[in-house]
Amino acid sequence: MKTKGLYHGSSIKFILIICILYVNIFGQTEADPVSILPDELNGWTRSSSDRVFDNKTLYDYIDGGAELYLSFGFSKVFNRIYSHPDQPDIRIDIFYMNTSYDAFGVFSLSSGKIEHDYGNQSETTSGAILFWKDNYYVFISSMGETDESAKTIKLLAGLIDKSISQKGILPAILNYLPEEKLDRESIRYFRHYIWLNSHSFISNENILNIDQSTHCVFAKYYREKEKGLLLLIEYPDNDRALIGKEKFIQNYNSRLASSSVVKLENGKFIGIELFDNLLAVLFNVPAEKDVRQIFQMIRERKNNKNLNTNHR
Amino acid sequence: MSKRKLSRREFISAGAITTAGMLLFGQSKFLLGQSNTKTRVILIRNQKVVDAKGKVNSEVIQKMLDDAVTKLFDIDDPVKAWKKIIKPEDIVGIKTNVWNYLRTPQELEQAIKSRVMNCGVSDKNISIDDRGILDNPVFKKATALINTRPMRTHYWSGVGSLLKNYIMFAEEPSDYHDDSCADLAAIWKLPHVKGKTRLNVLVMLTPLFHSVGPHGYSAEYTWQYKGLIVGTDPVACDAVGLRIIEAKRKEYFKEDRPLNPPAKHIALADTRHHLGTADLNKIELIKLGWNEQILI
Numbered sequence: 001m002k003t004k005g006l007y008h009g010s011s012i013k014f015i016l017i018i019c020i021l022y023v024n025i026f027g028q029t030e031a032d033p034v035s036i037l038p039d040e041l042n043g044w045t046r047s048s049s050d051r052v053f054d055n056k057t058l059y060d061y062i063d064g065g066a067e068l069y070l071s072f073g074f075s076k077v078f079n080r081i082y083s084h085p086d087q088p089d090i091r092i093d094i095f096y097m098n099t100s101y102d103a104f105g106v107f108s109l110s111s112g113k114i115e116h117d118y119g120n121q122s123e124t125t126s127g128a129i130l131f132w133k134d135n136y137y138v139f140i141s142s143m144g145e146t147d148e149s150a151k152t153i154k155l156l157a158g159l160i161d162k163s164i165s166q167k168g169i170l171p172a173i174l175n176y177l178p179e180e181k182l183d184r185e186s187i188r189y190f191r192h193y194i195w196l197n198s199h200s201f202i203s204n205e206n207i208l209n210i211d212q213s214t215h216c217v218f219a220k221y222y223r224e225k226e227k228g229l230l231l232l233i234e235y236p237d238n239d240r241a242l243i244g245k246e247k248f249i250q251n252y253n254s255r256l257a258s259s260s261v262v263k264l265e266n267g268k269f270i271g272i273e274l275f276d277n278l279l280a281v282l283f284n285v286p287a288e289k290d291v292r293q294i295f296q297m298i299r300e301r302k303n304n305k306n307l308n309t310n311h312r
Numbered sequence: 313m314s315k316r317k318l319s320r321r322e323f324i325s326a327g328a329i330t331t332a333g334m335l336l337f338g339q340s341k342f343l344l345g346q347s348n349t350k351t352r353v354i355l356i357r358n359q360k361v362v363d364a365k366g367k368v369n370s371e372v373i374q375k376m377l378d379d380a381v382t383k384l385f386d387i388d389d390p391v392k393a394w395k396k397i398i399k400p401e402d403i404v405g406i407k408t409n410v411w412n413y414l415r416t417p418q419e420l421e422q423a424i425k426s427r428v429m430n431c432g433v434s435d436k437n438i439s440i441d442d443r444g445i446l447d448n449p450v451f452k453k454a455t456a457l458i459n460t461r462p463m464r465t466h467y468w469s470g471v472g473s474l475l476k477n478y479i480m481f482a483e484e485p486s487d488y489h490d491d492s493c494a495d496l497a498a499i500w501k502l503p504h505v506k507g508k509t510r511l512n513v514l515v516m517l518t519p520l521f522h523s524v525g526p527h528g529y530s531a532e533y534t535w536q537y538k539g540l541i542v543g544t545d546p547v548a549c550d551a552v553g554l555r556i557i558e559a560k561r562k563e564y565f566k567e568d569r570p571l572n573p574p575a576k577h578i579a580l581a582d583t584r585h586h587l588g589t590a591d592l593n594k595i596e597l598i599k600l601g602w603n604e605q606i607l608i
Contacts, residue, residue, distance in 0.1 A: 059486065063411055065528050067468040067489065077526070093526050109572065110467075112522050112533060123524065126532040130525045139525040143413070194468075194492050198572045204491070227567070 033094055033136060034078050036163040042152045044090055047083035052076050068110060069095060069137075071192035072102035073212075088127075088142040088149050092156060095137040100168025101215075103132040105189040109198065114185045118161045120168070129157045134168035136160075173215040173234045176278060178297035183227065186220035199229050200283060207251040208233055208279070209244045221285075221294065228268075228285035230294065234278050241277045248272065248281065261291050271295065275302045350596035351548040351589050354380040355516075357539040357602040362517050366536075370419035373540075377423050377513070379600055380542035391430045397510035397544075398456055400432030405454040406440040409461035409477055413529035414520055416460050420513065420540075424458055445480050457505070459546060460513040463553040464520035467528055469493035470575025471554055474512045474546040475587075481505050492573040497547070497581035514541040514549045521560040535560065538602065547581045547588030548595045552608065554578055555592065559607035 039046050051061070054076050058066040061079065069077070074097045082090040097103040104120070111123040111130060119133030127149070128141035140156050142149040171189050188198040191214060193206035198218050210216055215234040220227045235241035249256045253270060256262055261271040271282040271291035280298050285291045356379055361372045378390035387393040398404065406424055408416040421440050428438055439450030446452075461477040468489065469476055475496045479485045482499050499505060516539035524530045537556065543549045554575055561569050582590035589595060599606065 062526050065467040065523070065526050067492075069526070095526070110524055110526075112524055112530075125524060125530040128525055128530050139527075141525060141527070141530075145531070194573050197570055197574050199570070200568065201570055201574060204494075204574070204576050 031163055031165070033138075033160045033163040034080075036159055037080060037092070037156075038159075041082070041155060042084075042148065044082035044084045044087065044152055047081050047089065051079045053079070067194075068106060069097075071190070071194065072105050073098040074102065082152075084148075087146055088144045090140065090142045090149060090153060090156070092160075093139040094160070095139075097135045097137055100132075100135050101171045101189065103135050103137045103168065104170055105191070106137050107132040108188045109190065109195060118157045119164070122157075124154075127153075129153055131157065131161065132168075133161060133164045134166040136164055171215050171217070173217050173232055173278075176232055176234075176280075176298055176301050177217065177219050177230070178221075178294055178301065180297065181222045183220040183222060186218070186227075188218040190216050190218075202231075202283075203252065205251065208248050209235075209240065214240075214244075221290075223286050223290055226286045228290065228294075229283040231281045231283070232278060232298070233281075236277065238277050241274055241279050245272060245274050245279050248279075260295075261288055263288070273298070275299055278302055350594055351543065351545045352384055352596045352598065353541060353543040353545070353548045353552050354384050354598050354600060355539060355541050355552060355606075355608070356380045356383075356600040357516075357537070357606070359538060359602050361538045362536055366518055368417040368419040368517065370422065373417065373419050374423040374426070376540050376601070377420070377427070377542070380513075380540060381427070381511070383598055383600060384542055384544070390427065394427045395431050398428055398431040398433060402428075402431075402433055402456040403437045403450060403453045404428050404433055404439075404456045404458065405445065405448070405451040406438065406458045406460065407445065407477055407480075408440050408442050409472075410442045411462075411464075411472070413527060414462050414464055414518070414534070416462060416515055417517065420460060420515065424460065424513065428458070443480055446483070454508060456510050457508045458511050458513070459509055460515060462515040462517070462519060463550075463557060465523045465528065465533075465557065465571060466575075467523055468573065469496065469577055470571040470573050471550075471557060471578075473550040473553070473575065473578060474514050475500070475550055475577055475581055478505060493577045494580050495585070496577040497585035497587045500546070500581075500587050501585070509546065510544070512543055512546045512549045514553045516541055516553060516556065519553075519557060519560070521557050521564065533564075537607075545588035547578060547590050550575075550578045550581075551590040551592060552595065552597060556607045563607070 053061045055070055074095050076096050078094045080092045107121055113123055115122050115124060117124060119131035122131035127145035130139045138160055140153045191212050193210040196202045213236045217232050219230050221230060235244060253262060256272050260273055261269055263269055269285045269288050269291050273280045273295045282291050282294060356376045358372050358376050360369055361376060362368055381393045382388060382390050385393045385396050406421060408421055425438055439448055441448045441451060459474050459477055464472045466472045469492060478499045479488055481502060482488055488496055488499060516537045518534045518536055520529060520534050522533035541549045541552050579590045581587045
C-alpha cells in the first residue's frame with residue numbers, strides 16, 4: 001500500500017508539473033485589461049461604479065455610434081470614469097470585440113489618421129487616444145484637454161496596451177492587397193454593406209451581396225498625384241462570388257458585362273475581375289494598364305499559398 | 313379627481329387633431345418651406361460669436377438670430393418677423409439637442425425663447441427640451457415647434473441634422489435606424505409633428521466634421537465656423553450644412569473623403585418624402601456677415 005501510495009503521489013506531482021508547464025508554455029491566459037486599471041492615478045480617482053454594456057444596451061450608452069460596433073460584433077463594452085477636483089473627467093471605454101478582425105475593422109472606420117504609439121494602430125487627437133490590439137478596441141478621452149489630462153490619458157493608454165499580450169491577426173483578405181503604391185492609411189475592412197461608401201460613393205444599396213460571411217477591404221493606390229480605389233470582397237464560395245459580381249455589373253455599370261475594363265466619361269477606368277471566390281473591383285483608375293497590372297498582382301498573390309496570414 | 317397624465321399614444325393622437333386644425337388653416341406648405349419659388353435659407357456668420365475657448369457671446373448670437381429671421385421674412389423688425397410665425401396663443405416647444413460633447417448653446421436657446429415671448433406667448437407655454445419631449449406637458453400641447461441643433465458627423469446617419477433632431481418624437485427611435493436612417497423625414501409626418509415646425513436653426517458655430525471613437529467626438533475635428541443656418545425648410549437648411557461639412561472634410565483631409573455612411577436621409581427627405589428641397593439649385597442661399605472661408 002505504501003509503495004502504491006508513493007507511486008500514486010509521484011504520479012500526481014508529475015501530472016501537476018506537466019499541467020503547470022503546459023499552462024505556462026501554451027496556455028498563457030490573457031489578463032483582462034480592466035484588471036490592471038488603477039483606482040487612482042495622478043490625482044484622478046474612480047468616480048462611480050464601472051458600467052458594462054452589451055449589444056442590447058449599447059444604444060443606451062452611445063448616442064449615434066452603436067451601429068458601427070454592432071455591424072462587426074462584440075460581446076461587451078466596459079466603461080469607467082475617473083474624476084479629479086480641478087481637471088476634466090477621463091472616460092475609458094474598452095470594447096471586447098468578437099475577433100481581432102472586428103477590432104481592426106472598427107478602428108479602420110473610426111480613426112482619422114493612423115499612428116503606432118499604442119497597440120497595433122492608434123490615433124492621438126485633442127483630448128483622446130484610441131487604439132486596437134488583439135480583439136480589444138480602446139478609447140480613452142476627456143471632456144476638454146489640459147496638460148495633466150493629456151499626460152494621464154497617455155499613461156492609461158500605455159497601461160492598457162501593456163496588459164494585452166497578444167497582438168491579434170489581421171483579416172487574411174488584406175494579404176491580397178498588392179503592396180506596390182498602396183496607401184496603407186486608406187485601408188478599410190468591413191462586413192456590412194453600409195460601409196461600402198467608405199472612400200467614394202458606390203451605392204446606397206447592397207449591390208454586392210455583402211453580409212457577415214463576406215470579408216471586404218477598400219484601399220487606395222497612388223499613381224503620381226492620382227489615386228485609384230480597390231475593393232476586394234472574399235465570398236464564402238465561388239458561386240456566391242459570381243452572383244455578387246453579376247449583381248454589381250447589373251446595378252453599377254452594365255458595360256462591364258462585355259469587358260472587364262471600361263473607360264468612363266471622366267476618362268478614368270473601372271475594372272472587375274473574379275479570382276475564384278475573390279472579387280476585385282477597381283474604381284477611378286487613371287490608366288487601363290494600371291487596372292490590368294493591379295489585377296495581375298492580385299492574381300499572383302491569390303495563387304501564392306505561402307502568404308503569411310499573420311499580422312503584417 | 314386627480315389629473316390623468318396622457319399616455320404617449322394619447323399624446324400622439326392629440327397631435328393628429330392639432331395638425332388637422334392647422335391644415336385647415338393652410339399653413340403647412342408655407343411652414344415646410346415648399347413653394348413654387350426657391351426655398352430661402354439664411355447663412356449668417358459672426359467672428360465674435362464664440363471666443364477662442366468656445367464660449368458663446370449671448371448678445372452676438374441674439375443679433376445673428378434676429379438678422380437671419382428678418383432677412384428670411386423680409387421684415388425689418390425682428391419681433392415683427394417672429395410674429396409672422398408665432399401667435400400669442402401658440403404653445404411652443406423648442407426642440408433642442410443636449411448631446412454633451414456638442415449641444416445647442418444655451419445662449420441660443422434663450423435667444424429663441426426671448427423672441428417667442430416677444431410674440432406674446434407666456435412663459436408657461438414655452439418649453440425647451442430634447443430627450444423628454446414625449447412626456448413634456450408643453451410639447452404634448454404644442455401648436456408650434458422651433459427646431460435647433462448643431463450639425464455633426466454621425467456614424468449611422470452620416471450627419472446629425474435638423475431632420476434627425478426630431479427622432480425623439482418617435483415612440484421607438486430605433487424604428488428609424490434602418491438603412492442608415494434613410495427615412496428620418498417620415499418622423500416629420502407623424503400626426504403630433506406634422507405642420508407644426510415654424511423655424512429651423514442649424515447651429516454651425518463649431519461643427520464636428522469627422523467622427524472618431526465610440527462617442528464620435530474629438531475637438532480636433534471641430535472648427536470655429538461661427539455660423540447659423542436659418543430657414544423654414546429643414547431639408548434645405550440641412551442640405552446647406554451638409555455641403556459645408558463636406559467642403560471642410562475635403563479641405564482638412566486634402567482629398568475627397570465622403571461621409572461614411574452618406575447622409576442620404578437629407579436627399580431622401582426631398583425625393584422620397586417630399587418634405588422640402590435638398591437641391592442646392594432650388595435653394596436661395598443668402599449669406600450674411602463674415603465671409604472668410606465660408607466653404608459654400
